[in-house]
Amino acid sequence: MQAYIYTEEDLEKIIAKITEQTVKKVMPDVIRKATRPEWLNTEEAKEILKCSTRHLQYLRDTKQLPFSQNGRTIRYHIDDIEAFLNRHKVESK
Secondary structure: OOOOOOOHHHHHHHHHHHHHHHHHHHHHHHHHHHHOOOEEOHHHHHHHHOOOHHHHHHHHHOOOOOOEEEOOEEEEEHHHHHHHHHHOOOOOO
16 A cells, blocks of 8 residues: 655645635536525516416415515515525426
8 A cells, every 4th residue: 555645735736626626616606696686576586487477476375485565566585586496396317
């Protein structure tokens, strides 16, 4: 059995490579989350969910999709919409 002793330069290269791979994997999601709006109006929610106004109202009425209402203005939190989509995701085999 042979043992390999890494030099400081070898370790720096390994760490740099792992860091680069991690950044490439994580950054697109971080950028998307940082640049998206936090609260969506009805039209924006319908666009993401690809549904009608009536279906969106049904999701509110049946408490499947949380919302915030101020007077007649209804807003949906983006995290709630993503959670709704993830709850209804069908996994392939």
